[in-house]
Amino acid sequence: MPNTNGAWATTRFVDPNDLRHDMHVTIVTFEPGGVIPFAETHVMEHGLYVLEGKAVYRLNQDWVEVEAGDFMWLRAFCPQACYAGGPGKFRYLLYKDVNRQMKLSARL
Incomplete structure (x- = not known):
C-alpha cells in the first residue's frame, strides 16, 4: 500500500474489472509493526x-x-483500524461485495 514503507501489502485474487465476479x-x-493508522x-x-x-x-x-483462525464480519461504515505488533506477519483473507451494476443494452 502507498506510504506504508512496505509494512502493509495486498494481493488480489479476482480481477476487479471482471464483471463475472461482483x-x-x-x-x-x-x-510486524504494520498499521492502518486511521479509522477507515x-x-x-x-x-x-x-x-x-x-x-489488534x-x-x-x-x-x-x-x-x-478468527473470523470477523464488519457492517457497512464500521470504523476500523489495525495494529500488527508482531513478532511475525499478520495476514488475513478479505472478502468485499462490490455491488456493481452491469450495463444493459436495449434491443429494439
Whole structure:
C-alpha cells in the first residue's frame, strides 16, 4: 500500500474489472509493526478470516485481539483500524461485495 514503507501489502485474487465476479477477494499482509493508522470505513459489509499471526483490530470504538483462525464480519461504515505488533506477519483473507451494476443494452 502507498506510504506504508512496505509494512502493509495486498494481493488480489479476482480481477476487479471482471464483471463475472461482483466481489473482491484479497490477502492483506502486515509486517510486524504494520498499521492502518486511521479509522477507515467502507460502504459495503465485508469479512476477514485471519490466516496467520496476531494483531489488534479496531471495530467501532473497541480494540479486539485477533489471531489465526478468527473470523470477523464488519457492517457497512464500521470504523476500523489495525495494529500488527508482531513478532511475525499478520495476514488475513478479505472478502468485499462490490455491488456493481452491469450495463444493459436495449434491443429494439
